[in-house]
Amino acid sequence: MRSILPVVTVVLIIVALWYAAAVRLNAPWVYDQAERAGAPAPGFGQLLGETMDQERPVLPTPHQVVTELVKSTFGMAVSSKRSLVYHGWVTISATLLGFAMGTGLGILLAVGIIHNRAMDLSVMPWAIASQTIPILAIAPMIIVVLNSIGVQGLIPKAIISAFLSFFPVLVGMVKGLRSPDQMQLDLLATYGASKRETFWKLRLPSSMPYLFTSLKVGIAASLVGAIVGELPTGAVAGLGARLLSGSYYGQTVQIWAALFAAALVAAVLVMAVGVIEGRVLRRMGMVR
Amino acid sequence: MTLVILSLMFWAGAWALNVGLSQSPVVQSRAGRLLVPAIFGITLLVVWEGLVRGLNVPGVILPPPSAIGARIAVSLPTLWADFRQTFVKGALSGYILGCSAAFLTAVLIDRSPFLQRGLLPVGNFVAALPIVGIAPILVMWFGFDWQSKAAVVVVMVFFPVLVNTVAGLAATDRMQRDLMATYSASYLQTLLKLRLPAAMPFVFNGLKIATTLALIGAIVAEFFGSPIVGMGFRITAEVGRLGLDMVWAEIAVAALAGSAFYGLVALIERGVTFWHPSQRH
Structure with a gap:
């Protein structure tokens, strides 16, 4: 039982790294979009927001994956091809x-x-x-x-x-x-x-x-x-x-x-x- | 039909020979230990050949060994190109990168018991997962060429080597570490002179598991997209055109490469851990 705290810490570190990597990897798409729209390059706050929920991200964020997992497990009829x-x-x-x-x-x-x-x-x-x-x-x-x-x-x-x-x-x-x-x-x-x-x-x-x-x-x-x-x-x-x-x-x-x-x-x-x-x-x- | 009966008779004869050999003093010698499995292997090939020819199994279902051998002989350049692409570029570079990364990580986290207690269960969990599943993702990220195959291999070999190295670094007992302490050895000295050598049997255990994983990773990753060269590519392509003799030729090359790779690591292990009881004969 004494290993719970270390395990949770390691898992949290992994999740944090994952979010950081998602921002880094998905950012080019955001910049690209901004440039096409003629808008100025987005600041960090906007970047953070727009890398979290892309439709086809390079690296989906953990919450996107979990949402998709829950949706396609519980949200569909069991016989459905998408379940x-x-x-x-x-x-x-x-x-x-x-x-x-x-x-x-x-x-x-x-x-x-x-x-x-x-x-x-x-x-x-x-x-x-x-x-x-x-x-x-x-x-x-x-x-x-x-x-x-x-x-x-x-x-x-x-x-x-x-x-x-x-x-x-x-x-x-x-x-x-x-x-x-x-x-x-x-x-x-x-x-x-x-x-x-x-x-x-x-x-x-x-x-x-x-x-x-x-x-x-x-x-x-x-x-x-x-x-x-x-x-x-x-x-x-x-x-x-x-x-x-x-x-x-x-x-x-x-x-x-x-x-x-x-x-x-x-x-x-x-x-x-x-x-x-x-x-x-x-x-x-x-x-x- | 005669071929079938002949091959079955050959099998019975070889089996009787093996039974005789295994009860005679020949098996005590080194040559005898190689002879018995060799006879068994040859028997398998003969029975395969006899059954396929005797029962007229079409070549698109199971080609006989002789046809596979002939195919290997005529397509050596292709096989060599595939071997270089998949094994040398994909599997080997990924293996070296992944194993060294895992080894360094293990040595680093060894200093922190907290990280060790946290990483070990996670590492064990990940090692049991179907990691080949990340192949499509990595192919998407790194492109179709060998870089993505090497990346898959890195991820596949990382955790087995990590878990084994961490276990190995913990393998010294109190007494030995106390002795080093009475010599007032520094952390680095203890690591280099006591703990790393003692960890080597475990490390090599991980390295040997990783050899097979590396080849599997490189081949399976090619199923998700590859340039028009490579063992995985050739297998899927030839399966599609029902060129099964070529598929078996690739499999023979893969088996040979896998066994040779494993044998090489086992040979290095014998040199490095000559002091270990399992290596003394």
Whole structure:
């Protein structure tokens, strides 16, 4: 709790810098307008006023972004094409589907890797190498290819999300499933437990803290995947599409609002995983 | 159909070989550790080639690896120009700028615990955000050329490096700092001789994460507008004309560049943090 004051200070500094930057960046337009109208160059007070609420500012001020965000979230019918709730939902559904697929794949691979030495040696290096590849670069291709064989809508975006989120889960689960120490494994061996029983009663439960840590990373990555996956579809729907159409039509306020909506969604998703983590770990008696 | 069966048989054979290898003492050696994943990688390529040719998958859906290799061989000049535009100009300059800015910021705010307590949560929050989203804004501000790509990269790598460096600077323990104090070392001496070296494993952790982010940032930023050269531009353009072999060629280049970049940073890390337990074998 003692970090609230510093955090608030830092946030306030950022907002202040943002306003200053907005005045600086939007000023040329004001000067330009004044010159065209033949009016004398505006003084500082007038400049301040006219840089705050431009229609298409270079950098929208924070209050403009918040206004746009609130307007397009609460001020529109949810089904409207201009409603951020609609676009946000499109993105969230792809994110969640991809996240579920990626998590499932990651856990399955991890289970295979800890039980099979050949798989450990051959798959793990490639899984690591796959992360040095800019996976987002293949997003447009996945979309177009799947589209050409008749798969479109949610699934292609979800595949990109899954690709981004499987790796953190894989690494975390391999670590987690190997986390029981020799003593505990020996104890189960003296009970005559089979491999399957060891897995369900010891390895899986003790991997939970690791799983949730990587789920938090994974869901943030899923969201990035879903947003980038929406770019090449030509701005149909979703937060990524809002970014793209905003950039086509010079609607800076719209871009910033979509960006903030994405940030909020990311924060909410990560927090939701955190809440589930707290509940599960408490129920399992693992809260330290 | 025979091709399909042959490639599946190849897979089974290679897998059996790998299982055998992983149980034999060969894997204890360094060469064995490279051999097993190499066999797996080759198997993937063979199965890919066999399935695509055997099932007659059209080239506009998935070209076979041999076609991609041929495409790389004939379009080396284009690939090189794209590589220079995206990697050298966009990603690398942004990476250097962003990482040094983050490093300096971390050293500066290290003197103020107040700023640290405030900036760390904010930095952690921002590091989890979909930062690629600022790409359209920065492309609008800095134009279509590489400057805007470098700017996206700067923003993307800044926070991971910042958070890791701040954590690293806090990594020395009381005892070590007390020792420096008994030597009556100044702030600068403590920083240079104790805290920065101790922070290096953390810093390199951030730098390694940033290598991948840099390439992603530079490529994705090109989706929002670029001159008619660059890896991101080529990918979108060739996807549009269904020239998928060229797209895969670009991806191969990107993968190679990304892995080499990562490997280079890891190599430097090994040289700088030779004393760290994780580097001793």
